[in-house]
Amino acid sequence: MSFTLPDLPYAHDALASAGMSQETLEYHHDIHHKAYVDNGNKLIAGTEWEGKSVEEIIVGTYDADAVAQSGIFNNASQHWNHAQFWEMMGPGKGAIPGDLEKALVDSFGSVQKFKDDFSAAGAGQFGSGWAWLVKDKDGSLKVTKTENGVNPLCFGQTALLGCDVWEHSYYIDFRNKRPAYLTNFLDNLVNWENVASRLK
Numbered sequence: 279m280s281f282t283l284p285d286l287p288y289a290h291d292a293l294a295s296a297g298m299s300q301e302t303l304e305y306h307h308d309i310h311h312k313a314y315v316d317n318g319n320k321l322i323a324g325t326e327w328e329g330k331s332v333e334e335i336i337v338g339t340y341d342a343d344a345v346a347q348s349g350i351f352n353n354a355s356q357h358w359n360h361a362q363f364w365e366m367m368g369p370g371k372g373a374i375p376g377d378l379e380k381a382l383v384d385s386f387g388s389v390q391k392f393k394d395d396f397s398a399a400g401a402g403q404f405g406s407g408w409a410w411l412v413k414d415k416d417g418s419l420k421v422t423k424t425e426n427g428v429n430p431l432c433f434g435q436t437a438l439l440g441c442d443v444w445e446h447s448y449y450i451d452f453r454n455k456r457p458a459y460l461t462n463f464l465d466n467l468v469n470w471e472n473v474a475s476r477l478k
């Protein structure tokens with residue numbers, strides 16, 4: 279199956295009051311994400327990966343020993359990462375559902391400690407990449423960071439929450455202040471119902 283750019287699950291201006299502008303979403307979704315879809319489709323055409331699911335392509339092309347991942351991996355993973363990222367945000371910040379809050383407190387000691395760890399992971403990722411809250415293979419919750427397009431699927435983990443820390447995700451709204459972008463993401467942008475749904 280070829281890759282398809284999903285529509286945003288909200289209007290382009292829906293997150294502006296929460297700190298992600300219409301201009302950011304127009305560039306990030308309509309141009310950056312679309313480029314991963316278009317380039318990925320060009321690269322998989324006529325290969326063994328044409329007709330495979332995006333998850334199969336990510337797991338099948340990730341090379342743990344490589345200095346740099348392949349073009350097919352990079353575009354497939356970035357397509358998947360962004361599709362999750364849009365779903366993980368939403369307008370009208372809601373409370374953290376009880377089951378997720380309990381899991382965060384059990385794993386990190388408090389919700390605030392989880393947020394601190396997540397922000398530190400995102401701020402500490404040198405260069406482009408992602409910060410994640412994952413459910414690991416043993417069921418435990420962990421905060422991780424990955425470079426470029428690498429994501430939790432590569433390690434057999436479930437992505438509960440991911441935050442894009444490539445400069446294109448924050449430079450329009452926060453300029454060079456990645457830590458401020460991360461704090462705002464956690465406090466105002468996350469759709470916690472979506473995160474909780476991924477626990478199951």
Ligand code: MN3
Nearest residue numbers: 310442444447
């Ligand atoms: Mn991005």
